[in-house]
Amino acid sequence: MMTDISLFWHRRDLRIADNKGLFAARSSGHPVVGLFCFDRHILERLQSLDRRVGYIHHHVGLLQQAYRESGGHMLAHHGHPLEVIQRTVKDLERQGFKVKEIHTNRDYSPYSVSRDSGVAQWCADSGMGFHLHEDHVILPPEAVLKDDGAPYTVFTPYSRKWHKVLEAAHQDPLAPSDPLSEGSWASVEAVPLPALESMGFDAESGTPSGWAAFDRPLDADTVSAYAERRDIPSQIGTTRMSLHLRFGTVSTRSLVRFGFEHSDKWLTELIWREFYQAILHHFPHSAQDAFRAKYDRIPWRQDEDGFAAWCAGRTGYPLVDAGMRELNETGFMHNRVRMVVASFLCKHLLVDxxxxxxxxxxxxxxxxxxxxxxxxxxxxGSGCDAAPYFRVFNPESQMKKFDPQGHYVKRWVPEWGTPDYVAPIVEHKFARQRAIDTYKAALTEV
Ligand SMILES: Cc1cc2nc3c(=O)[nH]c(=O)nc-3n(C[C@H](O)[C@H](O)[C@H](O)COP(=O)(O)OP(=O)(O)OC[C@H]3O[C@@H](n4cnc5c(N)ncnc54)[C@H](O)[C@@H]3O)c2cc1C
Known part of the structure; x- marks a missing residue:
């Protein structure tokens, strides 16, 4: 006699609390078993020391423990997702469980969409339900459209509509869901967490100090003072929630509610995140091609040496170098500095x-x-709603404005101001004019 069950497949939602898809699985009427797949397709492209894999691995371990503590099981396997699901369904059958439904939270990247359509097809062929839920963003890409049904390509009107749609929703999209308040778990055989080494990664990838840059509680003071402090890289003016949002170790709904309570400006940044998800969904080509096609006519310089200097934080522009060294050392870079280093690469060095x-x-x-x-x-300058091409950040004025005492720069570039610091690899005035001339010529070509 088989017991019908539902499978909940975790991907970028490494938590039980306020998890929409898990709540739906637990409300399906069947006992639930969790699953996480360390996706070979993604992992095989990474280097053996990768803190993100360590972070995921650490949190999958914590999630397995949370399942156990509440009386359930989450299986974790390494492989290609469809094969892992097929094997899991078979193995559960051997244990007397028939998977009737698979639930998961929707992901909008092109790879995820094609992966999920393969799994959905196999489920349909096997007579199994496959259900996608919206958890990763508040409003999915199709929910925020212009009145004529076209996607927005400019942020401000998108954001206005986002608020309108939220207010008009029958069921509050910000309402938290508590998966443990419904249903039950299936009592399946436990499986151990695959070791990092068995998946080709150094054990050091999983050392928690590796993601210390993100180890900050969300606090009301930072968010309330966000509008004043967010552009000062030497201060704790932003929240470092990005890693948690990336892997769903916090719920987006809880952060958006926090934004409504404490800061419109910070809330706007969370809406930017949804805007970019929607752009990628509606215009998947923008992952590799210029959003505005004519920008692909720019004759980028194949400047390997300049690129290497930029990567290493040795351009001779202190704010650029500090940002790149912060990135190389911690895996994080402040948003203002991301804008400056990115502009420097594309405009000053004219690198793709x-x-x-x-x-x-x-x-x-x-x-x-x-x-x-x-x-x-x-x-x-090639994106939707991008700055006009002739606006070229001056990295020195940016430093004067946002790091006038050099507190941030000194932290990452200790030799700044000494004879050991490199001279600028390109002169600002010359580089600015070269960028403007090159862009102009490429964009006005017939
Ligand atoms: C060239 C460039 C590359 C970037 N790459 C990424 C990336 O790979 N992943 C990523 O999450 N963010 C990226 N950002 C956006 C932004 O820099 C980071 O989200 C932010 O620095 C994360 O720090 P925080 O969590 O302290 O942000 P906070 O300022 O506290 O903001 C809260 C949250 O809002 C969202 N957010 C904030 N700013 C932006 C923005 N400009 N666009 C979209 N979402 C935003 C993030 O989810 C962030 O965690 C990039 C920005 C630039 C200019």
Whole structure:
């Protein structure tokens, strides 16, 4: 006699609390078992020391423990997702459980969409339900459209509509859900957490000090003072929630509620995050091509030496160098500084934004395709709602404005101001004019 169950597949939602998809699975009428797949397709492209994998691994371990403490089980396997699901369903059958439904929270990146459509097809062929839930953003890409049904490509009207849709919703999209208040767990055989080494990663990837830059509680003082302090990289003026949002170790709803309570400005940043998710969903080509096609005509310089100096934080521009060294050392970079270093690469060095985007993707612990591509295309001028190309940040004036005493710079570039500090690799006035002339010529070509 088989027992019908539901499977809940965790991906970028490494928590039980306020998890929409898990709540839906627990409300399905069947006992639930959790599953996490260390996705070979994603992992095989990473280097053996990768703190993000360590962070995920650490949190999957904590999640397994949380399941156990509440009387349930979360399985964790390494492999290709469809194969892992097929194997899991078979193994559960051997134990007397029939998986009737798979629930999971929707992810909007092009890879995730194609992965999920493969799994959905297999479920349909096998007579199993496959249900996607909205958890990662407050309002999914299709919910915030212009009156004629077209997607927004400019942030301000998108944001206005986002508020309107939220207010008009019949069921409050910000209401928390408590998965443990419904249903039950299935009593399946436990499986151990795969070791990092067995998946090809150094054990050091999982040392919690590796993500210390994000180890800050969300506090009302920081958020309330956000509008005044957010641009000062030497201060604790931003919240460092990006890693937690990336892997769902906090719920987006809880942060948005916090934003409504404490700061409109901070809330606006969370809406930027949703805007970029929507842009990537509606315009998936923008992950690799210029959002505005004519920007792909820019003859980027193949400046390997300049790029290497930028990566190493040795350009001779203190704010750029401090940002790159902070990134290399901690896996984080302050937003104001991200804008300055990105602009420097695309405009001063005239290096393709894709080179910088890939470097950030490798180094940022909070790397997220939609926001990263959005930020880079904004800086290069090629994105939706980007700064006009002729506005070129002056890295020195940016430092005067946002780090006038050099507190941030001194922390990351101790030799700044001594003879050991490198001379600028390119002169600002010359580089600015070269960028404007090159962009202008490329964009006005017939
Ligand atoms: C070139 C470039 C690349 C970027 N790459 C990423 C990336 O890969 N992943 C990422 O999460 N953010 C990225 N950002 C956006 C932003 O820099 C980070 O979200 C922010 O620095 C994270 O720090 P925080 O959590 O302290 O942010 P806070 O200022 O406290 O903001 C709260 C949250 O709002 C969201 N947010 C804030 N600013 C932005 C923004 N400009 N765009 C989208 N969401 C935003 C983030 O989720 C952030 O955690 C990038 C920005 C630029 C200019």
């Amino acid at each position: 934004w894709r080179w910088g985007e890939r470097y950030f993707a490798e180094k940022l612990l909070d790397f997220e395709l939609a926001s990263n591509v959005g930020g880079w295309q904004w800086a290069s």
